Amino acid sequence: MRTRVALFLATLLSALFVVLGVAAIPASAEGESIFGFLFQLDKHNQKVSYEGVSVTVKGPAGFSKTVTSDKDGRWTVPVPKPATYTVSIDVKTLPKGVNLTDEKKQSLKVPVLEGQDKPVLFPLGKSERKVQGDWSQAAQLAAEGLRFGLIIALAAVGLSLIFGTTGLTNFAHGELVTLGAIVTWWVSTGNLPFLPDFGGFQFFPAAIIALLVCAGFGWLNDAWLWRPLRRRGTGLIAAMIVSIGLSIFLRYFFLYLFTGNTRQFPDYQGQKGISLGPIDLAVRDYLSMAVAVVVLLATIVALLRTRIGKATRAVSDNPALASASGIDVDRVIRVVWVVGAMLAGLAGILLGLAQGITFQMGFQILLLIFAAVTLGGLGTAYGALVGSLVVGMFISVSTLWIPPELKNVGALGILIVILLVRPQGILGRAQRVG
Amino acid sequence: MDWTRIIVNALEAAVGLQTVVFALAAIGLNVHFGYTGLLNFGQSAFMAVAAYGLAVIVQTYGWPLWVGVLTGLAGAVVLALLLGIPTLRLRADYLAIVTIAAAEIIRLTVRSVTFQNVFGGSDGRQSFSSDFYAHNPYPVRYYHIGSFGFHEREMWVLTVGWVLIAVSCLIVFLLMRSPWGRVLKAIREDEDAVRSLGKNVYAYKMQSLIIGGVLGCLGGFIYALGQNSIQPDIFGTDTTFFAYTILILGGAARVGAPVVGAMIFWVILSLTDNILNEAIDAGYISHSVITTTQTGQIRFMLVGLLLMLLMIFRPQGIFGDRREIALDAR
Numbered sequence: 218m219r220t221r222v223a224l225f226l227a228t229l230l231s232a233l234f235v236v237l238g239v240a241a242i243p244a245s246a247e248g249e250s251i252f253g254f255l256f257q258l259d260k261h262n263q264k265v266s267y268e269g270v271s272v273t274v275k276g277p278a279g280f281s282k283t284v285t286s287d288k289d290g291r292w293t294v295p296v297p298k299p300a301t302y303t304v305s306i307d308v309k310t311l312p313k314g315v316n317l318t319d320e321k322k323q324s325l326k327v328p329v330l331e332g333q334d335k336p337v338l339f340p341l342g343k344s345e346r347k348v349q350g351d352w353s354q355a356a357q358l359a360a361e362g363l364r365f366g367l368i369i370a371l372a373a374v375g376l377s378l379i380f381g382t383t384g385l386t387n388f389a390h391g392e393l394v395t396l397g398a399i400v401t402w403w404v405s406t407g408n409l410p411f412l413p414d415f416g417g418f419q420f421f422p423a424a425i426i427a428l429l430v431c432a433g434f435g436w437l438n439d440a441w442l443w444r445p446l447r448r449r450g451t452g453l454i455a456a457m458i459v460s461i462g463l464s465i466f467l468r469y470f471f472l473y474l475f476t477g478n479t480r481q482f483p484d485y486q487g488q489k490g491i492s493l494g495p496i497d498l499a500v501r502d503y504l505s506m507a508v509a510v511v512v513l514l515a516t517i518v519a520l521l522r523t524r525i526g527k528a529t530r531a532v533s534d535n536p537a538l539a540s541a542s543g544i545d546v547d548r549v550i551r552v553v554w555v556v557g558a559m560l561a562g563l564a565g566i567l568l569g570l571a572q573g574i575t576f577q578m579g580f581q582i583l584l585l586i587f588a589a590v591t592l593g594g595l596g597t598a599y600g601a602l603v604g605s606l607v608v609g610m611f612i613s614v615s616t617l618w619i620p621p622e623l624k625n626v627g628a629l630g631i632l633i634v635i636l637l638v639r640p641q642g643i644l645g646r647a648q649r650v651g
Numbered sequence: 652m653d654w655t656r657i658i659v660n661a662l663e664a665a666v667g668l669q670t671v672v673f674a675l676a677a678i679g680l681n682v683h684f685g686y687t688g689l690l691n692f693g694q695s696a697f698m699a700v701a702a703y704g705l706a707v708i709v710q711t712y713g714w715p716l717w718v719g720v721l722t723g724l725a726g727a728v729v730l731a732l733l734l735g736i737p738t739l740r741l742r743a744d745y746l747a748i749v750t751i752a753a754a755e756i757i758r759l760t761v762r763s764v765t766f767q768n769v770f771g772g773s774d775g776r777q778s779f780s781s782d783f784y785a786h787n788p789y790p791v792r793y794y795h796i797g798s799f800g801f802h803e804r805e806m807w808v809l810t811v812g813w814v815l816i817a818v819s820c821l822i823v824f825l826l827m828r829s830p831w832g833r834v835l836k837a838i839r840e841d842e843d844a845v846r847s848l849g850k851n852v853y854a855y856k857m858q859s860l861i862i863g864g865v866l867g868c869l870g871g872f873i874y875a876l877g878q879n880s881i882q883p884d885i886f887g888t889d890t891t892f893f894a895y896t897i898l899i900l901g902g903a904a905r906v907g908a909p910v911v912g913a914m915i916f917w918v919i920l921s922l923t924d925n926i927l928n929e930a931i932d933a934g935y936i937s938h939s940v941i942t943t944t945q946t947g948q949i950r951f952m953l954v955g956l957l958l959m960l961l962m963i964f965r966p967q968g969i970f971g972d973r974r975e976i977a978l979d980a981r
Contacts (some may be wrong), residue, residue: 458958469955
């Protein structure tokens with residue numbers, strides 16, 4: 218994540234330098250050239266330039282020229298005519314510990330148009346395939362994994378409670394996550410769809426309004442859809458397919474309202490990192506984790522100690538028996554829906570803080586939530602919690618060995634392996650599930 | 652509003668490539684869900700394995716088309732075994748979660764930069780069907796009645812597609828009236844009863860998963876050959892759920908239902924897309940409400956709504972029988 222953000226910033230910055238650089242070239246520099254800057258942003262967003270790195274440009278008719286970068290990391294090669302040139306960087310001349318983020322991109326083919334000064338960027342940084350056994354990096358990844366695991370846990374506990382009390386595998390749970398994030402964005406920017414801009418609130422009131430909206434939506438979900446379906450005696454598979462339909466509908470409704478862009482909350486961006494030993498996270502990350510831990514603990518205490526919590530566990534265990542002993546099962550389910558939707562909405566807000574907001578952010582983590590719930594044992598809230606932390610950590614730490622783009626593949630893979638060896642999950646009771 | 656164009660587009664959609672592809676996928680799902688009660692949410696994975704098997708063998712390794720087709724078919728069988736072994740002994744929703752996870756694993760793997768040399772990353776693979784079109788019996792021209800018509804390449808791929816649909820339907824029909832098919836339906840109704848009669852339920856479910864997967868993977872071949880280009884994101888979860896909507900619309904556990912379902916489904920989508928676009932262009936709908944780039948989103952919302960409403964009010968679809976549909980997890 219961090220390297221990707223750095224890379225993104227680097228790309229933006231280099232675009233800026235291109236503009237400045239073009240302006241700085243005197244008018245006498247007619248004709249075409251290829252140029253670039255070799256630099257990297259350190260963890261405090263300071264630019265570090267690399268001097269003395271060799272770059273070779275080869276072109277048609279045997280054109281070949283090698284230059285080295287100056288103290289600003291700049292290199293320039295004037296080329297004779299518009300054509301396609303091959304630009305390669307000599308990685309051996311890079312300082313120790315600096316690599317291309319993609320080792321395959323050592324040489325790039327670039328077309329140069331007439332009169333163009335063509336910028337070429339070699340993204341520098343830590344190689345995506347990271348060195349094994351780097352303990353401080355492992356600690357950093359574990360911290361990020363913990364943050365992600367806690368976010369998944371918030372959503373997974375709700376999903377698990379709904380599954381436990383109603384038997385519904387809710388495929389539309391990811392959309393509850395998205396709802397929390399996009400309502401917070403709408404309220405905090407003031408850009409509500411179809412309504413005039415009202416200027417927006419600060420992040421915290423906006424988040425609270427979003428949680429209330431999520432609670433209301435959870436209530437509506439149960440009152441208008443699932444309770445009538447339960448009354449009709451709709452089967453569990455039918456209900457699951459209904460939730461898939463709802464998920465598709467809501468996801469594209471969000472796309473319609475929110476557009477396909479990735480957006481950021483207006484507040485708390487660009488915070489400086491705070492280092493705790495080898496771990497370096499922004500203040501908002503520490504705060505997100507604290508909020509998630511407090512909310513999760515409160516949920517567990519409520520399940521263990523309060524009347525409604527005990528009633529919820531009773532309904533999960535045996536709805537008929539709970540009903541016979543005087544528990545209002547429909548009321549319990551209603552509360553579970555409201556609380557589950559709020560937890561999911563909170564997960565969405567925290568996820569939005571960590572990685573930006575898109576219309577399908579919830580759907581993208583839905584399978585990871587399922588993996589967490591299944592891993593912990595279907596229908597047990599504590600299992601969902603443990604499963605989430607395992608999934609979050611695994612996804613993050615596994616990037617030490619596997620490319621980051623494949624990290625979710627690993628997590629979904631262990632889901633299948635766990636089902637092979639221990640189908641009841643880590644904390645599930647051993648019982649016949651087939 | 653140009654109504655002739657709207658209607659011609661709808662008619663072309665009724666027999667077009669998408670209809671053929673999704674009819675084949677839904678025929679496979681019908682064997683899984685309609686007849687056996689297996690909740691396979693990874694039908695897109697079977698299509699992906701077939702399409703990529705073909706494309707990678709032909710384009711990446713330069714082998715002939717028939718090797719690619721055999722690879723795709725073998726891939727579908729292997730995938731069915733891999734999915735079935737851990738999950739077929741478990742409850743229905745486990746199979747659902749594992750199959751959807753496997754479909755995502757396959758999609759993420761083929762679109763990754765790591766395996767770009769083999770699968771082509773997010774750009775996928777292109778230009779691998781020249782062998783297929785080299786056998787095109789249709790001379791080069793535009794075959795049409797009025798403005799409804801197809802070029803010779805479309806004619807060839809659609810002919811092959813519809814022949815495959817006919818053969819698949821025949822296979823399903825013959826299988827399901829055999830004693831073997833009656834065991835499948837009995838498993839859907841009451842697995843324990845079948846087990847108590849001494850049948851190996853696990854083996855029957857596995858055979859059903861393989862046969863349905865292979866039938867579904869034919870859709871992947873037709874898509875790849877028809878488009879001559881595949882991208883990983885075509886095989887996302889939405890594809891599977893489109894196939895489910897088609898199956899439920901037609902009526903699960905009916906031989907011809909997926910075909911009719913696919914035709915109706917794509918006609919509805921074509922009509923709504925075209926009518927909306929025309930209405931926006933003609934100014935009947937304001938651009939502030941919806942733009943032509945957003946009509947695709949309306950299509951998905953419509954599919955979601957259709958799936959919900961069908962499942963709530965008419966789970967048997969058009970031709971099905973309510974008593975024959977696996978609606979409850981056991």
